[in-house]
Structure formats: C-alpha cells, structure tokens
Amino acid sequence: MRIVIAGGHGQIALRLERLLAARGYEVAGIIRKAEQGDDLREAGAEPVLLDLESASVEEVAAHLQGADVAVFAAGAGPGSGTDRKETVDKGAAVLFADAAVRARVRRFLVVSSMGADPRHEGDEVFDVYLRAKGEADAHVQGLAALDWTVLRPGSLTDDAGTGLVRLEAHTGRGAVPRDDVAAVLAELIETPATAGLTLELVGGSVPVSVAVKSVAGN
Numbered sequence: 001m002r003i004v005i006a007g008g009h010g011q012i013a014l015r016l017e018r019l020l021a022a023r024g025y026e027v028a029g030i031i032r033k034a035e036q037g038d039d040l041r042e043a044g045a046e047p048v049l050l051d052l053e054s055a056s057v058e059e060v061a062a063h064l065q066g067a068d069v070a071v072f073a074a075g076a077g078p079g080s081g082t083d084r085k086e087t088v089d090k091g092a093a094v095l096f097a098d099a100a101v102r103a104r105v106r107r108f109l110v111v112s113s114m115g116a117d118p119r120h121e122g123d124e125v126f127d128v129y130l131r132a133k134g135e136a137d138a139h140v141q142g143l144a145a146l147d148w149t150v151l152r153p154g155s156l157t158d159d160a161g162t163g164l165v166r167l168e169a170h171t172g173r174g175a176v177p178r179d180d181v182a183a184v185l186a187e188l189i190e191t192p193a194t195a196g197l198t199l200e201l202v203g204g205s206v207p208v209s210v211a212v213k214s215v216a217g218n
Contacts, residue, residue, distance in 0.1 A: 007074025166204025174202030
C-alpha cells in the first residue's frame with residue numbers, strides 16, 4: 001500500500017510516517033523545503049518537494065498517481081497569520097482533495113481540529129483557523145468520489161503517547177498527545193469501514209485499535 005501525506009514534515013506526519021514505514025507500507029511525504037528531506041528519510045518516508053500553496057491540481061495529482069491513501073496533515077502553524085490559514089488550512093486541503101479525486105485515490109484522511117466549523121464566527125486568528133478548517137472539511141465531505149474520514153483532535157501535546165484514547169463523533173474538549181493522534185491515523189488507514197465518519201479525538205481509556213474498531217462498527 002502506498003500512502004501520500006501532505007504536510008510531510010509536520011509533527012503528527014513524521015510520527016505517522018514512522019509508524020507506517022514500520023508496518024511495511026510505502027510512504028511519501030509532501031514537503032515545501034528541500035532541507036526537510038533528511039528528516040523524512042530518517043522516518044522511512046520518501047520526500048516529495050512540492051508547494052501546495054502554489055501548485056496546480058494537475059501537479060498534485062501527478063504525485064498522487066498510484067497511491068492507495070492520501071492524508072492531509074498540513075497546517076500553516078501557530079505562528080502564521082490569517083492569510084495562511086486561508087491558503088494552507090483551507091486552500092491546500094481543498095487542492096489536495098481535488099487532486100486525489102483526479103488521481104482516483106479513493107481513501108482520504110484529514111487531520112482537522114476540534115471546533116472546526118465553516119460557520120464559526122470571529123476575526124481573531126484562531127477564529128479564522130477554525131472557520132478555514134471547517135470549510136475545508138465541508139469540501140472534502142461533499143466529494144462523493146472520496147472515501148473520506150475527518151479526524152478532529154483536541155489540544156495537541158508532546159507528552160508520550162499512552163495508546164489510550166476517546167474517539168467518538170463528539171467527545172467534548174480535551175487534550176491528546178501527538179503520538180496518539182498518529183497511532184489513530186495509522187489505524188484509520190487500515191480500517192476502510194471508517195469512511196464517511198467525522199470523529200473527535202481526546203485522551204481516554206480505550207486502546208487505539210479497540211476505539212477505531214468501535215467507531216467502524218466492528
């Protein structure tokens with residue numbers, strides 16, 4: 001199985017690349033800066049140099065040819081302003097989804113955010129972020145050609161993962177280690193029955209594999 005991850009140098013993406021490579025999958029990560037490539041290779045992933053803020057749908061689709069799964073894990077980052085929330089958190093996500101459709105990649109996962117909502121109000125940077133993420137999610141959810149899953153983690157931490165989570169349509173607010181977000185993503189990739197679900201994720205008491213099987217109806 002070949003998996004292509006947008007935002008391949010992100011903190012969650014690097015963790016996910018390590019997990020997937022360890023499971024024997026062929027993993028590629030899309031990066032914006034050539035100097036990030038060594039970190040991906042160390043994680044077991046093939047670096048793909050491409051700027052999702054300026055690339056065309058055709059260019060992105062060319063890199064998705066032959067992929068079995070596409071994962072959108074890119075983000076403008078906490079230090080960015082409102083403009084890049086629009087161009088990355090929304091624009092790049094929409095572009096990546098449209099490119100997946102063009103490349104006939106059906107399985108598509110989105111790393112979104114707790115509280116993402118296209119109707120979210122407010123003009124602060126975080127308000128714009130939640131609205132942008134919500135608009136991107138809505139676009140993906142409207143694409144019948146994709147078997148999408150939208151994952152909305154709570155507050156992200158760098159604590160060591162526990163392997164224990166709460167994964168439901170609505171969990172309420174909470175924190176979750178990035179390790180555990182990556183572990184859930186890896187499990188979602190291997191669980192096609194989670195297609196069509198929008199899930200919130202926080203720390204909890206249920207093992208990752210059990211939590212994913214539960215939402216998949218297994």
